[in-house]
Amino acid sequence: MTRVTFSPSILSRPVYAPLESHGAGPTIMLCDAEGAAAILDLAERDPAVMDYAHVIYIPSGSDYTVRMRALEARQYHEAPSYDAITARYRKALADATMGTRLYLAGTEGLIGKAAAEALAAGLPAQAIQAEHRGSIARRMQCVHCKGVTEDVTTDPFTCSHCGLTLFVRDHFSRRLGAFQGVCVDAETPGEVPERQEILP
């Protein structure tokens, strides 16, 4: 459910293909909210993908817990938030060896943060797959103060750090796992276009 088709954009904007199984092999899976459905779909297409999988699920209000537990992954953890699970996730990456695959599913904020963490740990980009499910809220970095605002759903939006009104760009930083927000009224202070819901 809620598989989103994003409108075509610049090359920088990540696109998310449905997860594709690489079969049984060392695997880390991290999903939040509706992302669990993508993992369940993947496991249905190829149950072997669970044989060596370390699954981390952040329900954030959704309830796939019964079905996720029933997957019988080699390791399974539930967590109340990404921050709460970061230490465990980092440890999993630190212990991982070349050949490990990472499957991410859920919101763009989770995918962005988790992919950036994995790249920083040395996991090659080609070993990471991501499928977007659920909310289309974005994780935005203010290019002026560098503060990150999570769960942005309108364009423009107010930077939660410096208060500037920022325009939501499709320009994405893989290192930060965030989109770039640029001051919308720098030339004509106060002239701010009407706030709209962001579109997929």
Add this chain to the structure above:
Amino acid sequence: MIAQMLRVTEKEALTPLVTRFRFEHPDGAPLPLFSGGAHVVVEMPYGDMLRRNAYSLISAPDDGSGYEIAVRREDNGRGGSRFMHGNVATGDLMAVTSPFNLFSLDLRARKHVLIAGGIGITPFLSQLHQLSRMQVPFELHYAARSREEAAGLTFLPSLPHIHLHISNEGNRMDLGAILSGQPLGTHVYTCGPEGLIAAVEDAARRHGWPAAALHSEAFLSPPPGKPFKVTLARSGQTLTVGPHQSLLEALEAARIDIPWSCRGGACGQCETAVTSCKGRIEHNDHWLSDDDCAAQTKIMPCVSRFEGQELIIDR
């Protein structure tokens, strides 16, 4: 390619088949520095022909006092290595190009695993200097048939992460073991016979390694073949490429200016558009994509040949 005349200051047999050469500037001037894995092209005036062969540098990249190469004598080859062994003596002046690197270390890697087969050890010898300066983790696996043939032995420090695999001592390389358990961010570099490179790629795929973490270098020497004719679109001139000559060498002999760098089908410099092809191009390079090869609209003159009625190239 910029080449300068350098003096051969040392010539030393490392094994019965492999000889080390050192080149220095005749006035003692420092030579451009390079990075580990770089090669130079040495010009060999050879009868009425000019042979140019690429050799990996084995000396330290940060040492501009000279360039060193190790040349394996290929008795069935085209004669370049026989010329180096038989006709070159210390004191000679030879044209040597500036270093060029098609096999550099990926500096983003957390760890480097180097796999050498036979004379494929040469690019790693300069990389070892660079790696020990950078102080990053690495391991080297060096496979050779016997100790007597292992030319790299002289240069390899005895370190726990430098592994020898000598097949006549029954200690062959186990690629599966080498590739499993490597930390995230490891890159693998292979240099040696095509079979070794294919075996590493195969084992890596089975262990789930993404292709971006794999690097290899197989310098091809231009394979001999039947003579063929080629027409040059710009002048209308027709040349014949001899059985032991490459198309690139035939163009050079006709004084056609054409860019090149590796002369082994790897760098892409010599890529030439084909305007008409009635017959079959023997693509021997590692550069063109499968689609390009099938379309027969491009050719790499340094290694590829032709069989058929008509080949017209855009030169």
